[in-house]
Amino acid sequence: MSRIGKKPIVIPAGVKVTCAGRLVQVDGPRGKLQHVVPPQVAVEVADGRVLVTRTTDNRIERSMHGLTRTLVANMVEGVSQGFKRELEVVGVGYRAEKSGKTLNLSVGLSHQVNFAEPAGITISVDKQVIRVEGIDKHLVGQTAANIRKVKKPDVYKGKGIRYVGESVRRKAGKAGAKK
Numbered sequence: 001m002s003r004i005g006k007k008p009i010v011i012p013a014g015v016k017v018t019c020a021g022r023l024v025q026v027d028g029p030r031g032k033l034q035h036v037v038p039p040q041v042a043v044e045v046a047d048g049r050v051l052v053t054r055t056t057d058n059r060i061e062r063s064m065h066g067l068t069r070t071l072v073a074n075m076v077e078g079v080s081q082g083f084k085r086e087l088e089v090v091g092v093g094y095r096a097e098k099s100g101k102t103l104n105l106s107v108g109l110s111h112q113v114n115f116a117e118p119a120g121i122t123i124s125v126d127k128q129v130i131r132v133e134g135i136d137k138h139l140v141g142q143t144a145a146n147i148r149k150v151k152k153p154d155v156y157k158g159k160g161i162r163y164v165g166e167s168v169r170r171k172a173g174k175a176g177a178k179k
Helices: 059-080 137-150
Strands: 016-020 023-028 031-036 041-046 049-054 083-090 095-099 102-106 113-116 121-126 129-134 160-163
Touching: 016 041, 023 059, 031 059, 041 059, 049 059, 059 137, 083 137, 095 121, 102 137, 113 137, 121 137, 129 137, 137 160
Parallel strands: none
Antiparallel strands: 016 023, 023 031, 041 049, 083 129, 083 160, 095 102, 102 113, 121 129
């Protein structure tokens, strides 16, 4: 049995989970999410908990069991608390500014990069920290990765956009010419 798949998901107060066939909908104070579960698994709501079960014990169904349970748990957490990723801009002259629904990045390129805020995501800037928030864990992580991709941290000077708390492995520069 999948250890993760066996664990029930406790539904917090203010969150409503409904299952109609293979469609699971989760409504909460922050919004609404839905997901179509694969045919190998079944989702049931009972006694304020969500249970994910499977019919057989073959390899694909075991993997879908744990995956589906995790996706539904992320939906429940997202509509109740939300998800957040923080990035920091490191470098002399590197700036991030928010104007309307656009994030403007000046990160040492020949032009300013304008990053449009996707639907369902809120981007805010506080000094050199970019905060990406939303209810969909996948969309929050993908948006943060796309922002980081604009200028990844340099391995020699450490300049660029990195996650808060990310350690960048630095390389030594040239040793210098010998005479």
